[in-house]
Amino acid sequence: MLRLAIAFELRALLRRRSAAVALGAFLAVGAIALLVGKGRVTQWREEVAKAQRAQDESIAEARDLFAQGRTSPADEPWIDLREPSWQDTYAGTRVTRVAGPLAGIAAGAVDSAPVAFKLDRNANPLTTGGYRIENPELQAGSVDLVFVLGILLPLLLGVLGLEVGARERQEGIDRLVAIYAGQTRGFLVPRVVAVAFIAGTSATLVCVGAGLAFGAGPRALASLVGAALLHTAAWSGLLLAVVARAPSVRSAAFAFGTLWMVLAVLLPTAAAEVALSRVPPDFVLAESVDARASRRDVWEREDAAALRDLYALLPELRRSPVAAETPPLDRDRGRAAKRLLAAAQRVERHRARRAEEVRAQAVSEQAAWLTPVVALGLALERLAGVGPEAASAYREHLVAAVEARARWVVTKAWTKAPLGANDFEALIAAAPQAHRATREGWSAPLLPILVWALVAWMAALTMLAAGERPARTTPRDPR
């Protein structure tokens, strides 16, 4: 019966203009999403390459000076490469963020982190925005795979499958089907499976296109296709539940339209509302006004107090020969120490921010149980390695790297010996690795989709089976 249903639906697809147009539009928008994603990843990789080139140029300049036995360029005599702060500057370290194989599938994600960050003792990852300058009026309408699979795929299923069952009932074909197939569901269920097969194949085509366009490996591609098919299964279950009882195409369209509106539009936007309303309306005072006050406090701190705080952070410095000097803080060491104290404050602020981000993300995770659209978005963003979680993880990596660099500068400033080429090379070798987003937890949001799929299918099959039994009591006289 399934083969018969698939052949039937394929024939309907070819002969029904609305179905063919819907499928064509879905594939076309899918192709556009891939182009947008490809463009985004290309830009990302170009930014990383540019950052890498800038780092290499800076390092090459320092190596050249070392090779010539000089400590500064001729026109900038105040530079002294023997000092840790200048080595830090010349290292020109760029901590980059590697675009994952599927980074282009979630181009519409909110990702506020850069893709390459210039690391030095002074850098502030907390006030660095994304790598793109974005027009918010355009950003609100990105076409990406999350949109195509999350929002458009259910619509495609609706256009292809709303007439299944509903049209039979509206026109009375269901009675013939019941007599000749033995039971209506014997033909209806395979037809919905066939519709799901057509929609799922289209979604798979788009996903495979994404895999080819972005160079994803078989595992990443399989994960993407799996998520898309699971989402197809959930929505085809909902479609079956709607058409199981709908007395006409119009009522099926109304019911499925309402379901789509609620699950794909209203609930995600309501979740966005809840998440955004939980963002404290405090104009980020902790990272603006308060951060300014603490920064000023550090820079105006008395030497003795600064030293006390510094030794609390790096107790091993107490044992260095510099500690015995009076006063131990000359201008350079004082600045290095205060920069480290400022970096330590940033670590604290970042910890608070991270906790806030985790709380905010919890809303998305809860909303994933409310609607498969949010769950799919969450899974795909994790798979892509972009979005708020990826940005937050990268920022954490950067905050730790800046603090480590500030520690290195202070530690070196506390050794009295001037630094040489070997120290510079060691600094470069110790530079943090490029950050790769993990796909950790990407499959967790698939559980809600699976539950949706199972519940929808079971409910639909139960409704069909109940409707199939000869009616014992009927409220309306069919004569």
Added chain:
Amino acid sequence: MLQASSVTRRFGALTAVDALDLEVRAGELFCLLGANGAGKTTTIHLFLCFLAPDAGSVRVGGVDPVEDPQGARRQLAYIPENVALYPHLSGIESVDLFCRMGGTRLPPARLEELLERSGLARADARRRVSGYSKGMRQKVGLAIAYAREAKALVLDEPLSGLDPEAASDFCAELGRIRDGGAAVLMTTHDLFRAKELGGRIGIMRAGRLVEELAASDVDARELERLYLHHMRAAPGDAPAPRATS
């Protein structure tokens, strides 16, 4: 083949079929007459397993449709008042689809032959049914029923809306099906065709079979008189005196 014993079916306070006893044997054609709301369609739906009786029992080839709807339906073919078909399919594809639903796969030549037998021109059989008239769709319905080779054929007012020629062709085909050994149960408002088709005629009123006679026992005028008598009589009135032919 088709048997209803003391079957009652209610819809809320309304009794649509009231203690109905009816039997249609193999090779027999039974026409159910009655006004709108007499219970004809409900009776048909009881045999087709769309409804379950509140009392009594229904059998299709000895099978209880409530217990085994699929087993009962396997023995049935059905033609409704309006044969609704999938508009994007052609006539031949429609017959093929319903055959395959029932697990039978017929070669295209056989499908064409069935459609031809039911009176549909070869060229029309290849056109999409969205452009068919009611009569043409009824013919496709008949072809589907032929293909089924069922032991019983149930028809719910299949003649309404057909032009006289189409109705005549259709009745001729029904006669052939009956002669092939199938039991045929048909509801209709057309007294003339009911008489012409031969077999037995039942008149229903308020859910009861108030008259049952052989078509050969009455002429058309007498059948009309009987019918009108039953329709105008108050419940509990004496049966109409039968005129001798």
Added chain:
Amino acid sequence: MMGLVARLELAHWRRNRALWRPLLATALAVLAAAVWATAEDAAQREAHREAANEARGQWEAQGAKHPHGMAHFGDFAFRPAGPLARLDRGVQARLGKVIFMEGHRQGAPMHADVARAGTVARFPRPDAAFLLHTLVPLLLVFLGGAGLARDRESGRLKLALVHGARAHAVLGGHTLALWGLGLALLGLGVVAALDTNVECGDPAHAAIERLPAFVVLHALFLALVAAGVVAATAWLPSARAALLTLLAAWVLGTALLPRAAAGVADAWFPLPSQDDFQAQLRASREAGPDGHDPRDAFIATRREAMLREHGVDTVEALPLNFDGIAMQLDEEFGNRVWDEHYGALSHQLARQVRAVSLAALVNPFQAIDNLSMTLAGTDLAHDLAFQEQAEAHRRELIAKLNHEHAYGGSRTGDWSAEASAEFLAALGGFTYRVPPLAEALRGRVAELVALTFWALLLLALQRRAARRLERGTLAC
């Protein structure tokens, strides 16, 4: 006659309980969105006042300080909510809320709400305008399509025409009923927002000026939706075809075309990456004076000129602090560089917005979306106005500090001289002035034309359908 048909349609909705559920659900959604968004908006305004007070308090608590130290201490500009943000929050959540203003560099807005709200922040927020632009038209499509189709399929339309009813009155009546329902939902949202506003104790005078325009344009949009629904149902051969066409138009208008327009605008007028923009700024600035570099050639030339002017040999002998003048030279050059690069960037942003505006000519959903957020003061143009005002404030603040640095009584090289606490306290904080409505609407002419054009076109189509129904060239 038109009123009679409208009343009959309203009576049908009243009697048909199956319609109550979607009607009530939509009304509740609009009501809840308006109340919630208004309460949120009031909280935002309160938070804005507190943040500004806190920043100001911190500034004033600094006491006497070196002017250049205060130029680096800097000030904050907090982006206030748009005047009608309670009804349409536009792209506010995607805009940076805080600009740090200090010497030598122009601040960019930071800390957009979406960056702190998790994955779901990619979806729009459901305010009253969002529901009026998406959910209400969908409701009108379902109700309107069914209304005329019912008349047609039941033969009532034929009967009415045969008995002398004018087709345009029948179609007009259906349109009127739909429009009335849309207006009721619009009114519900607006009244709920105003009422909640009063409850929250927020007078919001700027909102009063814009509210009538907001209501009028939304009424026009709802009229065109109602006319479009009835026209499509009249023109198309079956209720099913009309419903399918209207739903396709809805999906196109609300989901696909805006995204396509955004994609095209982005591809045609690409913006530089953040790094490229900063690198260009840096490169241009390096060609000018650096106030902190004593060896800088530009500064040296000015220094020589000043020494000649005052007839002295050393900067220390000048009756002023040349460091302050060097800082202002640096600042002014930096401002010119910024104006050049930021000008190019905002020009490109404006071209993108114009491209999307042109797309609104074929998409009334986009037109009302854009107009609505402009009226609410929550679009990009208002954000750019905020940024420009913040930058103007920064320039004024830094110029005053540099002037104090130069002419406040200290001598060149003296980095310990402090500006008095009174002087610093007298430097006013940033206040944002909402651009006048006419100025805001100047960038939305295409949308205004689009809404009017579509409303007229659909009404004309409806009239033509009515004429054809009467002549019998359109099936009734």
